[in-house]
Amino acid sequence: MIWSDVETARLDAILDELIPANPKRDIPAAGAAGVAHFLSDKAQADAGFHATVSSLLRLAADMADMADKVTTDLVRQLEAQAPDDFQMLLAETYKGYYSRPDMRVKFGVGAHPVHPQGYDVERESAEILAELTAPVVARGPVFRDLPGDKQ
Amino acid sequence: MSNHDPVDVLIIGAGASGAAIAWSLLETRMRILCLEQGDHLADKDYPSRRDDYELARYGDFSCDPNVRQRKQDYPINSADSCITPVNWNGVGGSTINFLGHWPRLRPSDFRTKTLDGVAEDWPVDYHTLAPFYDMNDRNIGASGLAGNPAYPDYTPPHPPIPMGKLGRRLARGFNEKGWHWWPSDVAILSRDDDGRQKCVNAGTCDLGCAAGAKGGSNFTYWPILENAGVELRTKARVREILVDEGTGLANGVLYHGADGEVHEQRAEMIVMACNGVGTPRLLLNSTSKLFPDGLANRSGLVGKNLMFHPLTGVAGVFDEPMRGHEGPMACSILSQEFYESDPSRGFVRGYGLHSGRSTTPMTFALGGYGIDNPIAWGAAHREIMDNQYEYLAGLTVVTEDLPEEHNCVTLDPELTDSDGIPAPKITYRLGDNTRAMLRHGEERARELLLAAGAKQVLGKSDDKVWWRAGWHQMGTCRMGHDPANSVVNGWGRSHDVKNLFIVDGSIFVTAGAVNPTSTIQALALYIGDQIKTNIETLFD
Numbered sequence: 195m196i197w198s199d200v201e202t203a204r205l206d207a208i209l210d211e212l213i214p215a216n217p218k219r220d221i222p223a224a225g226a227a228g229v230a231h232f233l234s235d236k237a238q239a240d241a242g243f244h245a246t247v248s249s250l251l252r253l254a255a256d257m258a259d260m261a262d263k264v265t266t267d268l269v270r271q272l273e274a275q276a277p278d279d280f281q282m283l284l285a286e287t288y289k290g291y292y293s294r295p296d297m298r299v300k301f302g303v304g305a306h307p308v309h310p311q312g313y314d315v316e317r318e319s320a321e322i323l324a325e326l327t328a329p330v331v332a333r334g335p336v337f338r339d340l341p342g343d344k345q
Numbered sequence: 346m347s348n349h350d351p352v353d354v355l356i357i358g359a360g361a362s363g364a365a366i367a368w369s370l371l372e373t374r375m376r377i378l379c380l381e382q383g384d385h386l387a388d389k390d391y392p393s394r395r396d397d398y399e400l401a402r403y404g405d406f407s408c409d410p411n412v413r414q415r416k417q418d419y420p421i422n423s424a425d426s427c428i429t430p431v432n433w434n435g436v437g438g439s440t441i442n443f444l445g446h447w448p449r450l451r452p453s454d455f456r457t458k459t460l461d462g463v464a465e466d467w468p469v470d471y472h473t474l475a476p477f478y479d480m481n482d483r484n485i486g487a488s489g490l491a492g493n494p495a496y497p498d499y500t501p502p503h504p505p506i507p508m509g510k511l512g513r514r515l516a517r518g519f520n521e522k523g524w525h526w527w528p529s530d531v532a533i534l535s536r537d538d539d540g541r542q543k544c545v546n547a548g549t550c551d552l553g554c555a556a557g558a559k560g561g562s563n564f565t566y567w568p569i570l571e572n573a574g575v576e577l578r579t580k581a582r583v584r585e586i587l588v589d590e591g592t593g594l595a596n597g598v599l600y601h602g603a604d605g606e607v608h609e610q611r612a613e614m615i616v617m618a619c620n621g622v623g624t625p626r627l628l629l630n631s632t633s634k635l636f637p638d639g640l641a642n643r644s645g646l647v648g649k650n651l652m653f654h655p656l657t658g659v660a661g662v663f664d665e666p667m668r669g670h671e672g673p674m675a676c677s678i679l680s681q682e683f684y685e686s687d688p689s690r691g692f693v694r695g696y697g698l699h700s701g702r703s704t705t706p707m708t709f710a711l712g713g714y715g716i717d718n719p720i721a722w723g724a725a726h727r728e729i730m731d732n733q734y735e736y737l738a739g740l741t742v743v744t745e746d747l748p749e750e751h752n753c754v755t756l757d758p759e760l761t762d763s764d765g766i767p768a769p770k771i772t773y774r775l776g777d778n779t780r781a782m783l784r785h786g787e788e789r790a791r792e793l794l795l796a797a798g799a800k801q802v803l804g805k806s807d808d809k810v811w812w813r814a815g816w817h818q819m820g821t822c823r824m825g826h827d828p829a830n831s832v833v834n835g836w837g838r839s840h841d842v843k844n845l846f847i848v849d850g851s852i853f854v855t856a857g858a859v860n861p862t863s864t865i866q867a868l869a870l871y872i873g874d875q876i877k878t879n880i881e882t883l884f885d
Contacts, residue, residue, distance in 0.1 A: 211722070211723060212722040212723065212726070213722065213726055213727075214723065214724065214726070214727055216727055216731055219731065221731075266723060266724075269722075269723070281719065284719050284722055285711060285717075285719050288707060288710040288711055288719055289399075289400060289403060289707060289711070291707075291710075292399070292705075292706040292707035292710055293397040293399050293400045293707050294397075295396050295397075297706070298705065298706055301706045301730065301734055301735060302666055302668070302670075302735045303670050303705050303706060305396075307393060307394050307395055307396055307398055308393045308398060308545075308547035308548060308549050309391065309393040309394050309545070309547055309549075309555040309556060310394075310545065310555070310556065311545065312544075312545025312546045312547040312548075312556075313545070313546040313547070313548070313668075313670075313671035313672070314546070315507040315509055315546045315668075315671050315672050316507060317504070317505070317506070317507045317535065318505075318507060318508055318513070322513075323490060323505070323528070326513065326516050326517070326520070327490070327492070327527065327528075329520045329523070330494060330519075330520070330525055330526060330527065331492060331494060333494065333523075333525070334494060335494045335495075336494050336495050336525050336681065336682075336684075336685075337451050337452055337453065337494075337495050337496060337497070337685070338451075338452065338453040338460060338685055339452040339453070339471075339497070340452065340456050340459065340460070340470075
């Protein structure tokens with residue numbers, strides 16, 4: 195982890211505010227899900243992103259001494275005071291959280307890579323297609339053509 | 346600098362149009378060479394085989410070259426535009442990451458001046474191109490349903506792909522309103538064909554189709570072409586086209602090769618296939634005593650009249666999961682109810698309502714495909730992801746852009762690619778006609794979604810179009826009979842340089858309101874046919 199334990203705890207608390215848990219569906223909050231590791235990896239490779247998140251964490255520290263003092267209101271203040279940095283953190287948080295196969299599956303999407311398996315989707319039968327398109331066909335042609343054009 | 350043996354035909358760009366015209370010219374037995382700035386995409390490099398496949402959409406597989414920043418990409422300055430061009434540079438061109446939607450232009454699209462008093466008529470018409478649309482549909486393996494009353498009769502070679510629950514639901518809504526719709530024509534196989542596997546409904550067409558079901562020219566034309574002896578030289582970025590000052594004919598190119606050196610390649614005939622941004626960029630970079638303002642630019646129209654298809658979207662929240670991530674992401678059904686002009690609407694020409702499917706959770710949370718606008722965080726985030734995401738079905742309003750000279754591609758005075766070649770700069774703003782069309786389309790899409798049973802409709806309503814939506818780059822070297830008012834003639838030959846042809850989207854006269862690739866390839870096949878027909882007097 196590129197940040198200190200104190201900073202990481204604060205970051206986890208902020209992440210939990212960005213994507214809260216839904217215990218009824220067994221969906222964890224972003225901090226609890228470990229998104230900070232994804233962000234740390236990105237920060238290791240991207241000095242600009244490291245500086246952005248570190249700056250936000252310093253700003254948060256000025257507002258709250260301890261991680262458990264991170265509240266929704268505090269995160270709103272972060273968003274208001276450093277909107278560009280906040281948007282960058284938010285986007286990367288969404289990437290880190292939703293790119294996980296175990297998280298996709300909670301939203302009805304397969305955990306597997308989409309190739310080669312894909313998804314089974316049944317093709318509409320000729321009868322269903324005929325029934326659905328019948329009103330469209332009944333209206334007749336709906337395009338304009340010029341009599342002079344080659345036909 | 347080293348020399349290479351001269352070739353008969355030098356094609357610049359191995360994308361949709363370059364591949365199609367090479368195929369058309371195969372039977373001439375001319376020596377054909379294609380220079381492509383990118384490379385083949387190796388099977389192992391398709392992101393859809395990875396667990397975290399969605400991340401690639403925001404990194405090295407972004408549709409936006411300014412984000413992707415691969416070595417073969419050139420930067421594009423789009424600071425003065427509300428839409429940024431997107432593309433792919435490599436064998437297959439943008440058919441690598443296009444979405445495979447395959448509608449044709451309609452007969453009226455070729456006659457907008459005569460029918461509606463706007464823009465210019467094309468020097469070709471729908472019926473002239475129809476056999477080439479058919480030929481190309483067979484070559485790439487198009488799927489669709491015959492009998493669409495929005496077109497003169499034609500029959501796609503393969504049956505339609507599944508509309509899915511989402512498409513059926515919307516189709517019933519269109520029927521409720523009495524509006525036109527039809528299952529989408531797609532460049533995607535609905536059944537195995539010619540060694541290619543049918544679509545597995547992965548839903549990530551923009552990340553390249555690892556199955557080969559999508560009819561990218563890397564899977565369709567290029568295997569045939571390379572087997573037949575067409576030379577494909579990759580990592581070869583053309584710097585400028587050379588002109589013989591005595592004859593006024595193009596006689597070759599300078600290009601940066603894979604070895605990092607500049608090479609000269611001579612040719613009897615040059616075919617440009619770099620699309621609506623790359624082609625004018627190269628022409629404007631090819632200056633000489635004969636063409637101080639850029640090659641083939643005596644009309645002053647190279648780079649002018651840039652057209653996109655400005656998009657907006659509306660989504661409905663339904664009462665059951667729509668499974669929108671399953672199936673080709675942009676292709677289910679298409680309504681052309683509002684395609685033709687109707688003076689009562691307050692704008693001329695029209696638009697299509699495309700049923701895009703949904704995206705996977707990450708892309709949705711980040712604002713949707715082509716949009717950088719993350720959804721809300723906090724409690725609102727939970728509400729959206731738990732109670733809306735799985736239940737969404739959307740409609741995209743795809744409008745016809747009209748040609749306007751101030752919308753253009755020029756050369757950036759400072760920005761260059763990695764070889765030091767000046768990069769393109771886009772200047773583009775929405776016309777009033779397009780804005781009126783977008784508003785009308787958004788209202789009709791809301792109506793339709795409610796008719797289909799949506800319990801809530803979510804729209805943008807901020808008068809903005811999708812930013813990363815410059816897929817369709819047209820009009821910057823348009824066709825025409827009059828050399829003062831067009832760059833190439835009715836079969837793609839430069840008015841100014843008789844052995845220079847252009848076959849890509851830049852030669853479109855108008856944009857229509859449909860995805861252009863089927864027309865780009867049909868035009869390339871038509872131009873190839875005209876070259877063969879006129880071979881004895883080709884450069885007269």
